[in-house]
Amino acid sequence: MNILYINPARIRVGLDFIIKGQPLNLITLAAMVPEHEAKIIDYKVDKFDRKDLIRELNHHDLVAITSMTPQIYSAFEIAKIAKEHGCPTIFGGYHPTLAPDYVTKNPYVDYVIRGEGEHTFKELVDFLDNNKHNISIRDIDGLSYKDKEGKIVHNKARKLEKNLDNFPLPRRELIDDSKYLYLGVRVSSLESSRGCPYSCKFCCIQKMWRDPNQHLSYRSKSIKRIMQEIYDVDFKKNDFIFFCEDNFTINIKRTKKILDTIIKSGINSEIYFSCQSRVDTLYRNPWLVELMYKAGMRQVFLGIESVHQKSLNAMNKRSTTPQMTREVVEMLQSYGISIFGGVIIGFPGETKKMVRQTIQYAKSLNLTCVQFTPITAFPGTKFYEEMKSEGRISSHNYRHYNLFYSMMDTDKLSSKELYQLVVEAYSSYYLGEEWLKMLGKRYCNPFGKFNWMSSSIPRFMKTVIMSGWQMLRSQGISRSNISEELKQISNNAKEIKHKTGQAFKIESYLSKLMNMEKQAIAK
Numbered sequence: 001m002n003i004l005y006i007n008p009a010r011i012r013v014g015l016d017f018i019i020k021g022q023p024l025n026l027i028t029l030a031a032m033v034p035e036h037e038a039k040i041i042d043y044k045v046d047k048f049d050r051k052d053l054i055r056e057l058n059h060h061d062l063v064a065i066t067s068m069t070p071q072i073y074s075a076f077e078i079a080k081i082a083k084e085h086g087c088p089t090i091f092g093g094y095h096p097t098l099a100p101d102y103v104t105k106n107p108y109v110d111y112v113i114r115g116e117g118e119h120t121f122k123e124l125v126d127f128l129d130n131n132k133h134n135i136s137i138r139d140i141d142g143l144s145y146k147d148k149e150g151k152i153v154h155n156k157a158r159k160l161e162k163n164l165d166n167f168p169l170p171r172r173e174l175i176d177d178s179k180y181l182y183l184g185v186r187v188s189s190l191e192s193s194r195g196c197p198y199s200c201k202f203c204c205i206q207k208m209w210r211d212p213n214q215h216l217s218y219r220s221k222s223i224k225r226i227m228q229e230i231y232d233v234d235f236k237k238n239d240f241i242f243f244c245e246d247n248f249t250i251n252i253k254r255t256k257k258i259l260d261t262i263i264k265s266g267i268n269s270e271i272y273f274s275c276q277s278r279v280d281t282l283y284r285n286p287w288l289v290e291l292m293y294k295a296g297m298r299q300v301f302l303g304i305e306s307v308h309q310k311s312l313n314a315m316n317k318r319s320t321t322p323q324m325t326r327e328v329v330e331m332l333q334s335y336g337i338s339i340f341g342g343v344i345i346g347f348p349g350e351t352k353k354m355v356r357q358t359i360q361y362a363k364s365l366n367l368t369c370v371q372f373t374p375i376t377a378f379p380g381t382k383f384y385e386e387m388k389s390e391g392r393i394s395s396h397n398y399r400h401y402n403l404f405y406s407m408m409d410t411d412k413l414s415s416k417e418l419y420q421l422v423v424e425a426y427s428s429y430y431l432g433e434e435w436l437k438m439l440g441k442r443y444c445n446p447f448g449k450f451n452w453m454s455s456s457i458p459r460f461m462k463t464v465i466m467s468g469w470q471m472l473r474s475q476g477i478s479r480s481n482i483s484e485e486l487k488q489i490s491n492n493a494k495e496i497k498h499k500t501g502q503a504f505k506i507e508s509y510l511s512k513l514m515n516m517e518k519q520a521i522a523k
Contacts, residue, residue: 001129004060004087005030005174007042008067008074016402018467020045022180022189024170024244025066025093025117031168032122036129038174043074045179050081057085062128064121066093069378070402072103079108090124092117095398096144097208098380104144104152112144115208116160116194118167157212164194165225169232177237183299183340183369184460185239185453187274190229192258193220196246198278198316204378205246218250223257230267239456240272240299248275252285259295268296272452276301280319282328289328293335298452300332304341304370307361307507308354309514311347322361322507329365336449338368345374345425346418348410355413356486359425360493361506366438369464372425373403374418375410404475420481427481428490430472 005026023042030038041056057063063082067075072095079089092113096103104112113120120142126132127140137145142158161167172188180187195209195218210217221229233241249255262268273296282289292300306312307322332339343362346355362370377384377393378401387393392408394415400407406418413421429435443453443460453460472478493504 001061001125002037002039002059003030003033003062003064003125004056005038005040005064006066006075006078007040007044008065008071008078009043009048016044016471018184018464018471019182020180021182021187021242021244022175022177023066024189024191026064027170027172027174028167028191029064029092029117029121030171030174032118033125034168034171036125038171040174042175042179045176053078053081054085057082057087060087062090062125063087064090064092067091067095067103068093069095069098069398070400071095072398076106076108079106083108083110088128090121092121094204094208095379098204098378100144100154101152102379104146104154110145114142114144114154115158115210117142119161120158159213160209160211160219162219164219164221169229172232172234177234181459181463182240182242182274183338184462184464185272185299185456186237186459187240187242188233188238189244190226190233190241191221191245192226192229192243192248193218193245193250193254195219197250198247204381207380220251220254223261226258227261227265230262233271235271238271240274242299243273243275246276247278247281249277249281249285249288252281252288255288256291259291259297262295263291268294272296272298274299274301278303278320279325279328280317282331283320283324286331289331289335289337293337297337299338299340299368301340301342302328304362304365304367305344306347306350307358307510308347308350309511311344311350311354314347314349315344323505323511326365326505326507329367333366334449336452338450338453339365341365341367341370343370343372343425345372345421346406346410346413347375349412350410351412352417352421352483353485355421356424356483356489357506357510359428359486360489362425363429363432363434363490364493364503364506368439368442370429371403372422372429374406374415374422375408376401376403376406377408423475423477424481424483424486426472426475427477427479428486430468431477431479 007023007026026040065075065078082089088110089108090111091103091109096112097114100112100114103109111124120140123140124143127137138155141156143155145153147153177186177188196205197218230241277300279302304325305315309321312320329339341362343358377387387408394409395407404422406415409415442450443457446454496504
């Protein structure tokens with residue numbers, strides 16, 4: 001059969017303008033059925049053209065579509081066109097897993113794969129290809145569909161593959177590496193593990209990667225397999241390899257083995273690496289930062305989240321403090337490692353003033369890039385059910401689940417206020433002269449710690465600065481959105497620095513206030 005794999009349209013808000021990751025899930029699925037012809041259309045990097053899509057559909061027998069929550073309407077639109085031209089449709093990914101009833105009942109969706117999809121996809125393709133193994137569709141675990149009467153059927157959940165090495169290498173030849181840019185550098189994606197043992201309240205990862213019987217939540221590939229996948233990347237067409245799992249440093253011993261092996265192989269002289277990590281892990285293991293640097297790690301994503309300890313505690317991040325975050329950020333930057341930070345706007349219990357204090361905190365960290373996201377409850381998570389029971393869900397339009405618009409109220413802030421605070425955060429961070437000055441000083445110095453970025457500056461200017469401005473304009477982001485309260489908080493920080501010669505650390509100030517409140521209550 002000829003199978004068409006499709007990644008739906010870009011979300012086109014927030015940092016989606018400047019971050020374009022490879023569809024690793026699709027090229028991995030294609031590797032499961034190598035006997036079938038495969039083509040990938042990625043509308044995150046290619047412009048949607050209905051006539052071109054129809055032309056492709058006329059040459060394919062089956063369409064496999066992945067979808068995140070805010071992409072689901074685009075995915076349904078593609079499925080409708082596919083069905084009109086006689087192609088069965090298979091859906092998979094986060095949203096079909098989080099909301100299988102909603103997706104399966106759509107008239108243009110034939111099959112839904114829940115959770116880990118490789119084995120389910122292969123068995124389904126074999127079934128559709130003249131039922132090679134003579135099985136019943138009910139025998140395919142992890143599959144949802146409609147029966148002859150139109151009733152939704154959910155087959156039993158599929159057990160996770162214990163050994164990730166058993167999956168074939170992704171079919172990287174199916175995509176054009178030059179189209180995938182991450183903050184101005186060409187980046188190839190690589191998965192060395194799946195899942196996460198942590199249980200952050202707002203996160204949907206546990207729902208995606210949890211075994212129904214064995215309670216597996218985290219699995220890793222062998223060092224040999226990881227190195228095999230690294231060597232499979234075309235170093236000439238990529239500047240970085242991004243370890244795209246949710247937390248590269250969960251298992252410190254494993255991380256050390258990977259980094260040591262990379263250093264020993266000499267690959268770190270040919271390509272750089274980036275990953276996602278956690279503040280508390282790096283704080284407890286400062287030696288790991290130096291090892292990451294030696295192995296060629298030059299970009300790290302950290303969840304900054306909030307400057308308020310009460311919020312961090314409520315997120316199940318009690319082991320992290322804002323003071324620890326600053327120390328880890330400074331430690332990484334001292335090695336010339338750039339940081340992409342994630343900040344949550346409006347966690348339940350936070351007021352406008354508290355959110356603005358977090359914005360000022362993020363600005364003081366001098367991060368290369370920050371994504372400000374309103375607190376979002378994704379369908380299928382415990383947090384969503386909790387917010388739904390409290391009547392906090394303000395929108396069921398999944399376009400608003402895009403980590404830019406707000407889909408819920410909190411006890412202190414309305415969805416409109418949350419959206420306005422997101423806009424204010426982007427306006428304050430990126431439209432002030434401080435950010436551009438910091439970038440210029442950091443990346444334009446040929447003798448500085450960040451000189452690894454020198455060759456990518458032209459692309460950075462085009463894809464980050466220019467595309468970033470396009471995003472800002474399209475979302476109505478401007479200096480006029482910055483409140484007087486946030487201006488006052490920023491001005492106070494500048495005055496203190498001018499008087500004392502030392503940078504104002506808002507987290508220390510808030511910590512003192514919290515201690516004073518505790519003492520007052522104790523009395």
